[in-house]
Amino acid sequence: MTEGKASEAQRRATKRWEKNNPExxxxxxNRTAARTFVRHYADEEDIEELLEIFKKENPNYKL
Known part of the structure; x- marks a missing residue:
C-alpha cells in the first residue's frame, strides 16, 4: 500500500480539521462536485437550467 505524500501528522491534522469544520x-x-459536473459533463441545456435555478432561488443573485 502506498503511503502518499502527506506525513502521518499532516493526515491527523487534516482529519481533526474536517471533524471540527463539518459545514x-x-x-x-459540494462546490467541487458542482464544478466537476459543469466542466466535464453538463451540456448546454444543463447550463441553462442551472442558471435559471441560480437566478430564481439563490439569495446571492443580484438583479
Whole structure:
C-alpha cells in the first residue's frame, strides 16, 4: 500500500480539521462536485437550467 505524500501528522491534522469544520467540508465537497459536473459533463441545456435555478432561488443573485 502506498503511503502518499502527506506525513502521518499532516493526515491527523487534516482529519481533526474536517471533524471540527463539518459545514465547511460539506460546502467544499459540494462546490467541487458542482464544478466537476459543469466542466466535464453538463451540456448546454444543463447550463441553462442551472442558471435559471441560480437566478430564481439563490439569495446571492443580484438583479
Amino acid at each position: 465547511r467540508v460539506k460546502y467544499l465537497r
